[in-house]
Structure formats: structure tokens, C-alpha cells
Amino acid sequence: MASTQARLGQQALAVLDVALRVPCIFIIDAIFNSYYDPGSGWAGAAGKVLVRVMGVLVSGMVLLLSQKALFRFYTLFSAVLLGAAAVLINYYAASHIDFYSAYYKAALGFRLLPRNGPTLWLAMAAVQLLFAVGYVFLLDLQSAFAALVVLDVMVPLWGLAMELPADVRQLVAVLSGLALALNTAVCLAARLRCFYYSCRYVYLLVRHMYRIYGLQLLLEDTWKRIRFPDVLRVFWLTRVTAQALILVYVVRAVRRESGDGYLLSWDVFWDLTSNLIISGCDSTLTVLGMSAVISSVAHYLGLSILAFIGSTEEEDKRLGFVAPVLFFILALQTGLSSLDPEERLVRLSRNMCLLLTAILHFIHGMTDPVLMSLSASHVSSFRRHFPVLLVSLALFVLPVALSYALWHHYALNTWLFAVTAFCVELCLKVVVSLTVYGLFMADGFSNVLWEKLDDYVYYVRSTGNIIEFLFGVIMFGNGAYTMMFESGSKIRACMMCLHAYFNIYLQARNGWKTFINRRTAVKKINSLPEVRDEQLRDIGDVCAICYQEFASSARITPCHHYFHALCLRKWLYIQDTCPMCHQRVYVEDEGRDRAAASNNNGGYAPPGGGGGPGVGGDQAAAAAEPDDELLEDNDSIEYDEDEWGTQNGGTPLEEDYINDDTDSTDD
Numbered sequence: 254m255a256s257t258q259a260r261l262g263q264q265a266l267a268v269l270d271v272a273l274r275v276p277c278i279f280i281i282d283a284i285f286n287s288y289y290d291p292g293s294g295w296a297g298a299a300g301k302v303l304v305r306v307m308g309v310l311v312s313g314m315v316l317l318l319s320q321k322a323l324f325r326f327y328t329l330f331s332a333v334l335l336g337a338a339a340v341l342i343n344y345y346a347a348s349h350i351d352f353y354s355a356y357y358k359a360a361l362g363f364r365l366l367p368r369n370g371p372t373l374w375l376a377m378a379a380v381q382l383l384f385a386v387g388y389v390f391l392l393d394l395q396s397a398f399a400a401l402v403v404l405d406v407m408v409p410l411w412g413l414a415m416e417l418p419a420d421v422r423q424l425v426a427v428l429s430g431l432a433l434a435l436n437t438a439v440c441l442a443a444r445l446r447c448f449y450y451s452c453r454y455v456y457l458l459v460r461h462m463y464r465i466y467g468l469q470l471l472l473e474d475t476w477k478r479i480r481f482p483d484v485l486r487v488f489w490l491t492r493v494t495a496q497a498l499i500l501v502y503v504v505r506a507v508r509r510e511s512g513d514g515y516l517l518s519w520d521v522f523w524d525l526t527s528n529l530i531i532s533g534c535d536s537t538l539t540v541l542g543m544s545a546v547i548s549s550v551a552h553y554l555g556l557s558i559l560a561f562i563g564s565t566e567e568e569d570k571r572l573g574f575v576a577p578v579l580f581f582i583l584a585l586q587t588g589l590s591s592l593d594p595e596e597r598l599v600r601l602s603r604n605m606c607l608l609l610t611a612i613l614h615f616i617h618g619m620t621d622p623v624l625m626s627l628s629a630s631h632v633s634s635f636r637r638h639f640p641v642l643l644v645s646l647a648l649f650v651l652p653v654a655l656s657y658a659l660w661h662h663y664a665l666n667t668w669l670f671a672v673t674a675f676c677v678e679l680c681l682k683v684v685v686s687l688t689v690y691g692l693f694m695a696d697g698f699s700n701v702l703w704e705k706l707d708d709y710v711y712y713v714r715s716t717g718n719i720i721e722f723l724f725g726v727i728m729f730g731n732g733a734y735t736m737m738f739e740s741g742s743k744i745r746a747c748m749m750c751l752h753a754y755f756n757i758y759l760q761a762r763n764g765w766k767t768f769i770n771r772r773t774a775v776k777k778i779n780s781l782p783e784v785r786d787e788q789l790r791d792i793g794d795v796c797a798i799c800y801q802e803f804a805s806s807a808r809i810t811p812c813h814h815y816f817h818a819l820c821l822r823k824w825l826y827i828q829d830t831c832p833m834c835h836q837r838v839y840v841e842d843e844g845r846d847r848a849a850a851s852n853n854n855g856g857y858a859p860p861g862g863g864g865g866p867g868v869g870g871d872q873a874a875a876a877a878e879p880d881d882e883l884l885e886d887n888d889s890i891e892y893d894e895d896e897w898g899t900q901n902g903g904t905p906l907e908e909d910y911i912n913d914d915t916d917s918t919d920d
């Protein structure tokens with residue numbers, strides 16, 4: 254119960270924290286968006302610039318305050334506001350209320366206040382008392398002093414009550430206002446020391462953090478501490494809502510005047526929405542706000558899809574981050590906020606299409622592992638398979654529909670080309686995933702071990718990867734074309750470099766590495782002797798990796814252990830030793846030959862040399878005590894290391910070799 258309350262309290266604090274930071278963003282946004290008119294003389298221009306810079310600086314500082322400092326700042330700020338409001342009301346009432354005629358002119362210009370004597374000043378007294386008490390409370394004044402301040406605020410009202418002449422009342426109001434201003438100044442000055450110390454503390458803290466954690470972590474911490482995404486989100490949503498309310502109000506007023514129906518028609522609604530969207534990305538700040546909103550949409554989309562396909566991953570870590578970053582980069586790259594309104598809408602919808610395809614790619618990235626684990630674990634429940642298959646189908650249909658619709662409406666340009674390429678690539682990936690899934694499922698339904706399965710899966714996957722790589726190259730060409738003939742911004746150049754690194758270079762490298770790994774594994778397997786039908790029946794054993802019987806053939810290691818070729822190959826992708834007794838199964842080159850020779854005391858010849866059945870009896874004995882052998886193995890390596898170190902002075906090359914050797918054995 255207590256913990257629930259504490260949590261609620263923390264949440265309330267967090268909400269307040271965000272709400273108090275949002276006005277800063279509004280002020281900065283207003284300053285950047287306001288029309289700057291330089292044509293008012295040198296001093297005027299300088300003053301305006303100064304006010305703008307000060308406004309941005311102060312708002313920025315308030316935005317970055319810690320929660321405690323933020324609350325304190327707002328306390329002082331609202332105290333000052335309350336005091337100012339009380340003084341202004343006093344002054345206004347003292348100078349504008351005319352006892353002989355103005356009872357009927359509403360006080361304060363509107364008709365909320367009562368019109369006759371005692372009711373007027375009694376009501377005002379209540380309001381001023383509230384303001385004064387609020388002021389005293391927020392500034393945390395001591396009791397006697399507080400009473401004086403409240404009295405000071407109420408004095409002009411007595412003049413009002415006693416119906417003193419207007420100029421006396423005015424003088425009293427001004428004097429009371431000055432006294433209050435003086436009091437405020439003293440109170441603020443008394444806090445100056447505290448302010449200085451907290452500034453110094455913050456400065457030291459930031460310097461310390463910068464030295465220990467570096468700039469990136471410092472920024473990350475600040476970003477999280479001030480809840481910047483939330484602040485941006487609230488800012489953007491509030492801004493758009495306010496604009497929507499104003500627009501709807503204006504449109505309705507116009508329609509009422511012209512006598513049209515009260516309800517908005519579809520066209521008007523569409524107009525309003527597009528106007529809102531256009532003004533929702535008219536500056537870098539608003540684009541940031543829009544990205545923050547996209548982030549939460551993408552985050553919840555990711556979460557719901559994960560839940561729908563029954564993924565074991567509970568948190569969507571990537572989509573809520575990648576989608577907004579991508580959106581923001583696209584906006585920067587296309588100069589979204591500086592375009593003309595009409596053009597901006599077109600550009601925005603184009604960016605959104607690209608973003609949508611990227612999000613679909615990510616969703617495919619989420620479904621693929623689930624699909625694979627379902628097919629590999631032979632879960633046969635239809636209810637588990639159906640959602641994943643449905644999502645995969647949607648991932649195939651959506652891009653097709655999208656590119657069909659776009660081709661229907663637009664002529665070919667670089668943007669349409671990019672979207673289509675993304676769509677085709679996605680369809681291809683889905684087909685590859687589904688094919689692999691089908692292969693595994695077929696394997697699950699047949700009772701015989703399907704030796705070729707791994708090869709087929711590899712072929713399908715690598716075909717998919719090669720085509721994906723080609724698409725990456727094509728996209729790079731498309732980007733280069735755009736840069737040369739359409740818009741060559743620096744951001745685009747950076748993005749092209751990133752694309753070239755991640756989508757072309759890394760992919761090619763990984764593909765090549767997989768290929769080489771596989772080729773060596775196949776080579777290793779082929780170097781081991783094969784045991785056929787007759788001998789197999791004599792052995793009557795099962796494969797020690799998958800515990801299934803040998804269908805037609807098995808491979809035998811130099812240490813006399815039998816495995817399926819496929820099972821052993823998977824193992825050999827990772828390491829070179831027998832899974833049962835940890836003896837070296839295959840040695841690659843001469844350097845390793847020597848290592849093997851010293852490790853195994855010449856126990857068996859390298860493969861190709863008379864491996865297989867003729868290995869020798871001592872090896873069979875060693876196999877019976879795999880743990881001891883393993884220890885011995887390690888010992889001998891340590892011994893080797895010492896020997897090399899003392900005898901040869903540990904030249905770098907040999908050290909490398911030894912380290913390499915130790916690694917591969919300890920793995």
C-alpha cells in the first residue's frame with residue numbers, strides 16, 4: 254500500500270516535472286518562430302537581439318534545471334507573479350474606480366465583480382488576501398514579517414473602503430507596491446547566495462561527470478534526467494491541440510456567419526488536418542516534437558506486435574528509438590522545416606512512406622526470430638503459428654499494396670525508386686523467412702533425418718543476403734544520383750557513408766565470413782573418414798550430438814567418436830575439438846600441426862595421414878576419461894607457453910600464435 258502510494262507520488266512528481274519544463278520549449282519555439290524585423294535602428298535591433306538571446310538562454314537554463322531546482326524556481330517565479338498581480342489590481346482599483354459613476358462601469362473592465370461599495374471592496378479584499386497569503390507562503394516569510402506584507406497589500410483597499418480622494422488612493426497604492434517590490438528584491442537577494450552555491454555545485458558535478466564518464470554519457474544522462482522526449486511530446490501535442498482548437502473555432506465562426514451547417518464537412522476537415530500537420534513541422538523544434546510523438550507510437554506498435562506474435566522478448570528496444578531517429582534524419586536531410594507549406598506536406602508524406610517501409614523492415618526483424626524458433630522447436634500448436642504467419646503475410650501484402658498505389662499516382666523519381674526498392678527488398682526477406690520456415694516445418698513432419706536441410710537453408714538464406722546486398726548497392730547508386738542531381742546536403746552525404754558502411758561493407762564482410770566458415774567446416778568434415786551401412790549396423794550407436802540413430806552414414810573422428818556429418822559440421826563452425834573428448838578433430842595449417850603435436854604428444858597424425866580407425870589404443874583410453882584429458886591438454890598448453898616465453902624471449906609472432914592457440918582450446 255505504502256509502495257503504491259510512493260509510486261503514485263513519484264509519478265505525480267514526474268508529470269509535474271514535465272509540465273513545468275514544457276513552457277520553456279514553448280518560449281524558445283516562439284522566439285525562433287517570431288518574425289524578426291531588423292529595420293528599427295541600431296539600438297533597437299541590438300535590444301531585440303539581446304532580448305531574444307536572453308530569452309533562449311534563460312529558457313534553456315530552466316529546461317536543464319534539476320527537479321528540485323526547477324520546483325524552487327517556479328515557487329519563486331509564481332511568488333513574484335502573485336505579488337505583481339496584487340499590486341496591479343490595487344493600482345487599477347485605486348485609479349479607475351470612480352465612486353460617483355463607475356460603480357456601474359465594471360471594475361477591471363469586465364462584469365465579474367459586484368458593482369456597489371462594500372461588496373466590491375470586500376470581494377477585492379478576499380482576492381487580495383488570497384494573493385498576499387500565497388505570496389507569503391511561496392516566499393516562506395516568517396510570521397511577523399508575513400503579517401506586515403499581507404497588511405501592506407491590503408492597505409490600498411482601506412482607502413477604497415473609506416472613499417478617500419482618488420489621488421490619495423493612487424499614492425497609497427504606489428507606495429504599497431513599492432514596499433512589496435522592495436520586499437521581493439530583498440527576499441530574492443537573500444537567496445542569491447544559495448543560488449551561487451547550487452550553481453557551483455552543479456558546475457562541479459557536471460565537470461566531474463564529464464571527466465569520469467565523458468561527454469556522451471553526460472548528454473545521455475541529461476537527456477534522461479530532464480525527460481526530454483516526454484517534454485517534447487507534451488509540447489508538440491499541446492501546440493497542435495491549441496492550433497486545432499483555434500482553427501476549428503474560426504472555421505465554425507465563419508460558417509455560422511455564412512449560414513452553412515454546423516458540422517464540418519470532410520473537405521474542410523481534411524484541409525484543417527493538413528494545415529495542422531504542415532504547421533506541426535515548421536521548425537527544427539517542432540520536428541523534434543513530432544519525432545518524439547512518432548517514437549511513442551512506434552514503441553507501442555512494437556510492443557503490441559511483440560505481444561501479438563508471442564515473442565519472448567518483452568521490451569521493444571529498437572523500434573521506439575530507430576523510428577524517430579530515422580524520421581528526424583530524413584527531415585534534416587530533406588530540409589523539411591524550411592520548405593514552403595505546400596511542398597512541406599508533399600515532402601512529409603514522402604518521408605512518411607520511407608519511414609513506413611523502414612518500420613515494416615523492423616517488424617520483419619522481430620517476426621523472423623520468432624518464426625525460426627517456432628519452426629525449429631517443432632511446436633505444432635496452430636495458435637502459436639497463426640499470428641506470426643499473419644504478420645508475415647501482412648509484411649508481404651502491405652509493401653506490394655503501397656508500391657502499387659504509389660506507382661499508380663506518381664511518375665518515377667528517386668524517391669519512388671527508393672520506396673519501391675525497400676518494398677521489394679522486404680517482400681524478398683519475407684519470402685526467404687517463409688521458405689526457411691517451410692523447410693524446417695517439413696523437416697519436423699518427416700521422421701527421417703534430412704541431411705541436406707542445412708544446405709538448403711544455407712542456400713536460401715545466402716541467396717536472400719546476396720540480393721539484399723545488391724539492393725544496398727542499388728540504393729547507394731540512387732542516393733548518389735540524388736546527391737548529384739537533386740539535393741546534395743552534407744547530412745545526405747553522412748547518411749550515404751553510414752549506408753555504405755552498414756548496409757554494404759558490413760553485410761559483405763559478414764556474408765564472406767559465413768561463407769569462409771562454412772567452407773572450412775565442410776573441408777574439415779570431408780577430411781574425416783565416413784562410415785557406411787554395414788559398419789554402422791555393427792556399431793549400433795547413436796549420434797552423440799542429436800541422440801538420433803544413423804540413417805545411412807556417419808563420420809568418425811580420430812578419437813573414435815561417431816557423429817552425423819551435419820551435426821558435427823554445426824559444431825565445427827564453433828570449435829575444432831571433438832564434442833565428446835575435446836581432442837582436436839582437425840588441424841588447419843602447419844603451425845597448428847606443431848601445436849597439435851605438442852598438445853597430444855603425437856597421439857595421432859593430422860587428418861589425411863592415417864586417421865580413422867587406425868589411431869591407436871591409447872587414444873581410446875584417453876577418451877574414457879575426457880575430463881582428465883582436458884586438464885592435461887590445458888596443462889600442456891601452459892607448459893608450452895612458459896617454454897616459449899623463456900626460450901625464445903616471446904617474440905610477438907609466437908606470442909600471438911600461443912594466445913591464439915590457448916583461445917581456441919579454452920573456448
Ligand SMILES: [Zn+2]
Nearest residue numbers: 796799817820
Ligand atoms: Zn546427429
Ligand SMILES: [Zn+2]
Nearest residue numbers: 812814831834
Ligand atoms: Zn572424441
